[in-house]
Amino acid sequence: MKCKDFEKMLYLYRFNELTKAEKNQLDNHLEICQSCRGIKQKIHQQLELINSLKQEPYFDNQEHLAENIVRSIKKSAKFQQYQENAIDKILDLFTWKPVRLALVASILAILGVFIIQEAFILQRMSRMEQRLVTRAQLEKNQTAAIEDVSSQLINILPSANEHVVIDKKLLEQFILSYSELQKRNKLLLKLIEDQAEELVDVSLNDGLTKEEIKKILESEKLIKKVREL
Amino acid sequence: MKDDIQRLIKDAQAGDESAFRRLVENYQLFVYNLAFRLLTNQEDAKDVVQECFVRVWKNLTKFNVKKKFTTWLYKIVINLCYDDLRRAYNKYKCDPIEKEESLNLLVEKTSFEEKISNLDLAHKIKLISCHLKPQQRMVFVLRDLQDLKMDEIAHILKISVGTVKSNLYYARLNIRKKCEQMELIK
Numbered sequence: 001m002k003c004k005d006f007e008k009m010l011y012l013y014r015f016n017e018l019t020k021a022e023k024n025q026l027d028n029h030l031e032i033c034q035s036c037r038g039i040k041q042k043i044h045q046q047l048e049l050i051n052s053l054k055q056e057p058y059f060d061n062q063e064h065l066a067e068n069i070v071r072s073i074k075k076s077a078k079f080q081q082y083q084e085n086a087i088d089k090i091l092d093l094f095t096w097k098p099v100r101l102a103l104v105a106s107i108l109a110i111l112g113v114f115i116i117q118e119a120f121i122l123q124r125m126s127r128m129e130q131r132l133v134t135r136a137q138l139e140k141n142q143t144a145a146i147e148d149v150s151s152q153l154i155n156i157l158p159s160a161n162e163h164v165v166i167d168k169k170l171l172e173q174f175i176l177s178y179s180e181l182q183k184r185n186k187l188l189l190k191l192i193e194d195q196a197e198e199l200v201d202v203s204l205n206d207g208l209t210k211e212e213i214k215k216i217l218e219s220e221k222l223i224k225k226v227r228e229l
Numbered sequence: 230m231k232d233d234i235q236r237l238i239k240d241a242q243a244g245d246e247s248a249f250r251r252l253v254e255n256y257q258l259f260v261y262n263l264a265f266r267l268l269t270n271q272e273d274a275k276d277v278v279q280e281c282f283v284r285v286w287k288n289l290t291k292f293n294v295k296k297k298f299t300t301w302l303y304k305i306v307i308n309l310c311y312d313d314l315r316r317a318y319n320k321y322k323c324d325p326i327e328k329e330e331s332l333n334l335l336v337e338k339t340s341f342e343e344k345i346s347n348l349d350l351a352h353k354i355k356l357i358s359c360h361l362k363p364q365q366r367m368v369f370v371l372r373d374l375q376d377l378k379m380d381e382i383a384h385i386l387k388i389s390v391g392t393v394k395s396n397l398y399y400a401r402l403n404i405r406k407k408c409e410q411m412e413l414i415k
Contacts, residue, residue, distance in 0.1 A: 011401045012394065017379065045414035046405050049357070050373050057265045057274075057350050059258055065275070066253040069282045070246060076283070 001029070006036050010043055235294050242289050249289075253282050260302055266370045267310040268317075269355040281305050303377075303385045307367060314363040321359050356411070357404050364388075365400040372397055 009026045012018050018026065030037055093099050234255070240248030257278055264277035284305050285292075292301060354374075358366050367386060371377045372393075383390045408414045 008398055011398050017394070017397075042405060042409070042414050043401070046401065046408055049408060049413060050404075053266075053350065053354055053357075054374055054376075055350060056258070056262055057271070059261050062257060062261070065257050065278060066250050069253050069279055070250050072279065073283055073286050 001025070003029075003033060003036055006030075006033070007039055010036065010040055234298060238289070238292065238294050238298060241286075242292070242294075249286060252285075256298070256302060257282070259299065260306055263303065263306050263370070263375060264310060265351065266354060266374050267306070267367065268313055269351040269358075271351065273313065277306060277309050280309055284309075300381065300385060303371070307385060311363060311367075314366055317359065318361075318363055318366075357407055357413075358400075360407060361400050361403055365396045365403070368393055368396040369400040369404070373401075 006026055006029050009018060009022055030040060094103070234252075237248045237252045237255070241252055260278045260281050261274050264274035264281075265271065268274055268277065281302065285302070292298075358369060361369060364386070368382060371382045371385065372379070377385075379390050379393050382393045386393070388396075405414070
């Protein structure tokens with residue numbers, strides 16, 4: 001064991017908190033260690049100092065303290081009783097039949113208002129949901145129609161010197177589809193624009209060659225031309 | 230004496246106000262001493278006495294008469310003082326200069342007796358224990374000033390005897406250092 005360990009024991013030695021074996025061990029060490037004997041001396045002084053602090057502190061007015069404590073307990077008990085009484089009074093109100101009926105009626109009324117409100121909200125939500133479904137269906141149909149028209153146009157692409165006649169109705173559908181596409185499907189629009197630039201502006205009665213179509217396209221965009229129609 | 234106390238407690242448990250009053254009279258000084266040694270302030274100690282017996286009254290019906298009444302009082306006082314001790318320790322940590330100045334006043338005196346006698350008891354306890362952590366301070370007060378046994382302290386503070394010993398060692402070591410610093414011991 002080192003001196004530090006014995007020092008720890010010394011603090012308990014002076015206060016009789018060591019076992020007999022520990023005490024013997026420490027005594028043997030103290031015989032040979034001057035430094036630890038010095039610490040022991042200091043601890044002895046410390047013990048004296050602490051003993052001097054054991055005197056009882058002065059306690060004035062202690063004869064009234066018990067009285068004060070009992071009074072304060074009574075006061076708090078009274079207050080507690082007053083609180084309990086107040087709660088009892090409020091609870092007593094509910095034993096009166098008209099009050100109970102009024103309470104039940106108001107609870108039912110609140111419940112009724114709540115249920116009606118909920119029903120309205122549910123109804124509105126289901127209508128909104130229905131509208132959304134219809135709209136989605138419509139959009140789906142329109143997109144399908146546009147794709148259909150576009151594919152028809154693509155199918156009738158003229159070859160280099162071939163004349164092509166496009167049906168007026170088909171053209172109108174295409175215009176319609178085109179403007180619709182402008183609004184909502186940029187990718188498809190790009191596809192049709194690319195095809196259209198290659199292909200078409202149309203004389204309604206006579207077919208045009210691809211070269212003639214291209215010339216017209218060079219001067220004006222398809223969509224402007226179509227709008228003039 | 231023990232029987233008398235048990236009878237007083239039983240009567241007080243039954244709602245006998247005068248029995249409770251006698252119980253307070255018997256133990257008020259005991260509670261005051263402990264609170265004073267822990268808080269080193271007369272007014273705070275008085276407040277603790279008041280609050281302690283209010284708690285005793287509120288919980289007296291739950292108290293087992295076969296157990297030691299003073300141990301219960303110790304527990305209540307320790308609980309009531311713990312927050313104040315923690316606050317005092319934190320304050321000391323934040324503002325040690327102010328404390329050191331008061332220590333210097335002590336060093337100016339020449340003899341050991343004079344140094345001690347010039348201060349009141351509260352000041353003395355405060356000077357040597359203000360730097361202790363709350364648990365160390367509680368162990369120091371319970372062991373060295375109240376002369377409680379190790380196992381009793383462990384029971385009151387709800388810690389092991391080993392922890393009590395360890396706290397006691399550090400408390401005494403710190404007190405020694407402080408006393409050396411103030412030249413109270415040489």
